[in-house]
Amino acid sequence: xxxxxxxxxxxxxxxxxxxxxxxxxxxxxxxxxxxxxxxxxxxxxxxxxxxxxxxxxxxxxxxxxxxxxxxxxxxxxxxxxxxxxxxxxxxxxxxxxxxxxxxxxxxxxxxxxxxxxxxxxxxxxxxxxxxxxxxxxxxxxxxxxxxxxxxxxxxxxxxxxxxxxxxxxxxxxxxxxxxxxxxxxxxxxxxxxxxxxxxxxxxxxxxxxxxxxxxxxxxxxxxxxxxxxxxxxxxxxxxxxxxxxxxxxxxxxxxxxxxxxxxxxxxxxxxxxxxxxxxxxxxxxxxxxxxxxxxxxxxxxxxxxxxxxxxxxxxxxxxxxxxxxxxxxxxxxxxxxxxxxxxxxxxxxxxxxxxxxxxxxxxxxxxxxxxxxxxxxxxxxxxxxxxxxxxxxxxxxxxxxxxxxxxxxxxxxxxxxxxxxxxxxxxxxxxxxxxxxxxxxxxxxxxxxxxxxxxxxxxxxxxxxxxxxxxxxxxxxxxxxxxxxxxxxxxxxxxxxxxxxxxxxxxxxxxxxxxxxxxxxxxxxxxxxxxxxxxxxxxxxxxxxxxxxxxxxxxxxxxxxxxxxxxxxxxxxxxxxxxxxxx
Amino acid sequence: xxxxxxxxxxxxxxxxxxxxxxxxxxxxxxxxxxxxxxxxxxxxxxxxxxxxxxxxxxxxxxxxxxxxxxxxxxxxxxxxxxxxxxxxxxxxxxxxxxxxxxxxxxxxxxxxxxxxxxxxxxxxxxxxxxxxxxxxxxxxxxxxxxxxxxxxxxxxxxxxxxxxxxxxxxxxxxxxxxxxxxxxxxxxxxxxxxxxxxxxxxxxxxxxxxxxxxxxxxxxxxxxxxxxxxxxxxxxxxxxxxxxxxxxxxxxxxxxxxxxxxxxxxxxxxxxxxxxxxxxxxxxxxxxxxxxxxxxxxxxxxxxxxxxxxxxxxxxxxxxxxxxxxxxxxxxxxxxx
Numbered sequence: 001x002x003x004x005x006x007x008x009x010x011x012x013x014x015x016x017x018x019x020x021x022x023x024x025x026x027x028x029x030x031x032x033x034x035x036x037x038x039x040x041x042x043x044x045x046x047x048x049x050x051x052x053x054x055x056x057x058x059x060x061x062x063x064x065x066x067x068x069x070x071x072x073x074x075x076x077x078x079x080x081x082x083x084x085x086x087x088x089x090x091x092x093x094x095x096x097x098x099x100x101x102x103x104x105x106x107x108x109x110x111x112x113x114x115x116x117x118x119x120x121x122x123x124x125x126x127x128x129x130x131x132x133x134x135x136x137x138x139x140x141x142x143x144x145x146x147x148x149x150x151x152x153x154x155x156x157x158x159x160x161x162x163x164x165x166x167x168x169x170x171x172x173x174x175x176x177x178x179x180x181x182x183x184x185x186x187x188x189x190x191x192x193x194x195x196x197x198x199x200x201x202x203x204x205x206x207x208x209x210x211x212x213x214x215x216x217x218x219x220x221x222x223x224x225x226x227x228x229x230x231x232x233x234x235x236x237x238x239x240x241x242x243x244x245x246x247x248x249x250x251x252x253x254x255x256x257x258x259x260x261x262x263x264x265x266x267x268x269x270x271x272x273x274x275x276x277x278x279x280x281x282x283x284x285x286x287x288x289x290x291x292x293x294x295x296x297x298x299x300x301x302x303x304x305x306x307x308x309x310x311x312x313x314x315x316x317x318x319x320x321x322x323x324x325x326x327x328x329x330x331x332x333x334x335x336x337x338x339x340x341x342x343x344x345x346x347x348x349x350x351x352x353x354x355x356x357x358x359x360x361x362x363x364x365x366x367x368x369x370x371x372x373x374x375x376x377x378x379x380x381x382x383x384x385x386x387x388x389x390x391x392x393x394x395x396x397x398x399x400x401x402x403x404x405x406x407x408x409x410x411x412x413x414x415x416x417x418x419x420x421x422x423x424x425x426x427x428x429x430x431x432x433x434x435x436x437x438x439x440x441x442x443x444x445x446x447x448x449x450x451x452x453x454x455x456x457x458x459x460x461x462x463x464x465x466x467x468x469x470x471x472x473x474x475x476x477x478x479x480x481x482x483x484x485x486x487x488x489x490x491x492x493x494x495x496x497x498x499x500x501x502x503x504x505x506x507x508x509x510x511x512x513x514x515x516x517x518x519x520x521x522x523x524x525x526x527x528x529x530x531x532x533x534x535x536x537x538x539x540x541x542x543x544x545x546x547x548x549x550x551x552x553x554x555x556x557x558x559x560x561x562x563x564x565x566x567x568x569x570x571x572x573x574x575x576x577x578x579x580x581x582x583x
Numbered sequence: 584x585x586x587x588x589x590x591x592x593x594x595x596x597x598x599x600x601x602x603x604x605x606x607x608x609x610x611x612x613x614x615x616x617x618x619x620x621x622x623x624x625x626x627x628x629x630x631x632x633x634x635x636x637x638x639x640x641x642x643x644x645x646x647x648x649x650x651x652x653x654x655x656x657x658x659x660x661x662x663x664x665x666x667x668x669x670x671x672x673x674x675x676x677x678x679x680x681x682x683x684x685x686x687x688x689x690x691x692x693x694x695x696x697x698x699x700x701x702x703x704x705x706x707x708x709x710x711x712x713x714x715x716x717x718x719x720x721x722x723x724x725x726x727x728x729x730x731x732x733x734x735x736x737x738x739x740x741x742x743x744x745x746x747x748x749x750x751x752x753x754x755x756x757x758x759x760x761x762x763x764x765x766x767x768x769x770x771x772x773x774x775x776x777x778x779x780x781x782x783x784x785x786x787x788x789x790x791x792x793x794x795x796x797x798x799x800x801x802x803x804x805x806x807x808x809x810x811x812x813x814x815x816x817x818x819x820x821x822x823x824x825x826x827x828x829x830x831x832x833x834x835x836x837x838x839x840x841x842x843x844x845x846x847x848x849x850x851x852x853x854x855x856x857x858x859x860x861x862x863x864x865x866x867x868x869x870x871x872x873x874x875x876x877x878x879x880x881x882x883x884x885x886x887x888x889x890x891x892x893x894x895x896x897x898x899x900x901x902x903x904x905x906x907x908x909x910x911x912x913x914x915x916x917x918x919x920x
Contacts, residue, residue: 354825452671
């Protein structure tokens with residue numbers, strides 16, 4: 001050897017790359033992957049890029065500026081920001097935790113037990129998801145404010161107390177109301193997963209002598225973990241980014257959370273400081289992404305959650321014996337808090353000429369004038385048409401994208417599949433208002449003229465709420481065992497046939513649940529719509545908000561109730577349709 | 584023919600002579616507006632109820648439609664400026680209060696349009712750039728008469744500091760709500776600087792209940808949750824006509840903000856915008872606004888609020904961006920400590 005080092009470079013022949021590429025494009029699933037990835041990348045990265053750019057510039061979006069860290073320095077050098085982040089964590093963990101506990105109990109009673117009226121409870125449990133959070137928060141202020149909240153007034157009169165025992169204006173009150181607002185979403189996700197669970201494991205445990213409680217804690221709960229974590233993750237981020245409830249309850253209580261600070265410092269300031277808002281938004285994004293990472297770690301062992309197999313099954317129903325009445329009473333108490341009490345207050349607001357604690361004389365003044373006013377308004381009809389179009393169209397588009405994304409991320413081994421989920425979660429992690437600003441700017445110069453049309457709102461809905469659909473489908477698809485697809489492929493079916501004939505029918509509970517969640521959210525969506533709608537494309541969410549803004553509580557509550565009623569009917573039709581389909 | 588009938592006939596003849604001039608100008612504009620599509624796009628912060636009343640009368644008179652985008656003043660300015668900078672302004676007319684209007688004017692987004700209706704406003708109410716201050720929104724002290732009898736109500740701002748009103752006062756958070764920041768910053772105009780500074784500190788020490796804006800403060804008074812509020816005086820009528828037991832403290836001098844209406848210099852429907860401004864500043868429209876409890880700048884036209892004619896309006900000071908930020912920081916240390 002002459003001491004020279006001989007380097008051997010292993011060249012990959014061009015022919016091999018071409019062959020690999022051809023092989024890649026031969027499989028239809030790869031085309032689907034590329035298509036879905038392209039759409040998601042465009043939907044999420046395009047507006048997000050504007051927000052990131054905005055956080056590093058010193059000029060309003062749309063105007064050339066200079067690169068700066070000043071927005072981050074201002075946002076995060078303030079020592080008072082950190083206790084607020086802690087407040088937001090306490091608020092987020094508390095309210096999402098409460099929602100999970102309430103939703104799990106309610107889902108278990110309605111899906112897995114023989115408690116009387118469980119079907120009625122199931123339908124009723126999703127009503128609060130239809131009510132705009134603003135209305136729910138206002139209702140609870142009317143019920144639990146320390147001075148003349150209805151519950152406090154009744155307790156003072158009945159028990160002869162000096163003052164009302166409850167105060168909504170506290171961190172506990174804030175968590176309580178937000179927890180109730182978030183419960184229906186958790187209920188839909190958890191109950192969908194419960195419905196799709198294979199009962200054979202539970203039956204085996206019972207055969208081996210386990211009690212019902214043992215089955216629930218050792219079999220049912222571990223199998224439900226992905227769905228519970230999914231619901232918890234969603235609700236945590238939703239609570240942390242929520243503004244409606246803190247604005248109404250936290251401010252009078254002198255409690256500040258991160259969103260109220262963003263409002264004070266950036267979005268509600270005069271003039272608005274979008275750059276600072278974007279810098280705050282990036283902070284929330286980081287927190288949300290951390291939670292997404294944790295969620296993915298929890299649910300990474302997909303196989304261990306496969307519970308829907310090729311064997312035919314009927315969901316396992318637990319006979320509670322005489323305890324079933326107690327279960328119904330428990331569900332009823334929950335629903336009274338979630339649905340009945342807020343609706344009673346909304347009915348009072350709708351039928352009283354102006355809201356006040358009712359006296360005997362008040363009953364003589366009840367009026368239909370608020371209902372008649374909104375039924376006579378062209379603006380209401382137009383907004384309703386817009387919202388219905390956005391809800392039905394947007395939810396359908398979302399669920400198609402969610403089903404495909406979920407399949408690719410959970411089922412395939414395609415390199416870069418994890419990227420899809422990341423893409424979906426980026427815009428969702430931003431506060432709705434900040435994302436709307438990004439969208440507004442992202443599409444203002446877009447070559448296709450969708451700015452200031454109803455389509456920009458639909459794009460916003462699909463972009464922002466896709467994760468809701470994705471979670472609902474994913475927690476179902478995780479439970480479907482691969483053997484069913486493998487059997488289909490062995491029998492000669494291609495990707496599309498397998499997807500259509502095997503996966504979609506098995507995913508149906510999750511898809512329907514997701515679709516319902518989305519329709520109910522879209523029917524009253526506010527935070528993105530308020531920035532994006534233009535005259536002529538006003539949806540119901542902003543309209544309700546403007547009734548609130550103008551002090552027209554009567555029309556606001558009447559419209560809220562009518563929307564809820566229509567949504568309940570839509571849901572009932574959708575559920576009937578899904579049952580009819582599965583026959 | 585009597586002298587009276589001669590005078591009446593002459594007056595009618597003169598009116599007929601003068602009417603066609605104004606009408607022909609309006610008619611031409613209306614025709615041009617119809618060719619533009621017959622719609623005007625307006626961004627504004629005037630309450631929807633009041634605006635709808637005007638929109639109905641406007642349509643009846645001109646046959647033209649309006650598309651109204653209603654938001655807070657801050658959001659109106661935000662959207663208008665964003666669209667303008669992006670080169671896609673959709674609005675023809677902006678309708679909001681003084682401070683944001685001044686900022687938008689400095690950004691150069693308004694056209695100079697001297698409507699014939701300007702002539703009906705007092706000269707001192709006409710801004711050289713923005714035109715007439717068509718209404719004043721007045722902030723005062725309102726209360727629930729079923730909880731606090733008029734005899735027991737406070738008689739002055741200083742009375743709010745008395746122990747009997749502690750815990751009974753609600754006001755917008757001055758560290759968050761822009762108009763309230765401005766109101767607090769302008770109190771020296773009513774009581775002098777030294778007294779105003781002391782009053783602000785003492786008011787904060789009473790721990791008033793803070794809410795997001797002036798309307799939720801008034802709403803709490805209507806429901807009886809909190810009996811006294813610092814809020815717009817007009818809500819006494821707005822909610823009073825629904826049956827809410829409301830009245831206001833006759834403070835004599837009260838502060839408030841002026842509102843303006845202006846045409847965009849890139850209005851997609853420029854003629855429709857002009858027709859709307861002509862009508863909006865006209866007598867008929869101002870009377871409709873007054874009926875909706877607005878304090879319009881027309882001699883002898885008052886809202887249906889008791890003693891409205893006795894209120895002496897004091898305009899709040901304008902603050903620029905830096906002054907707002909400083910004031911809010913200062914108030915945070917006082918109100919949120």
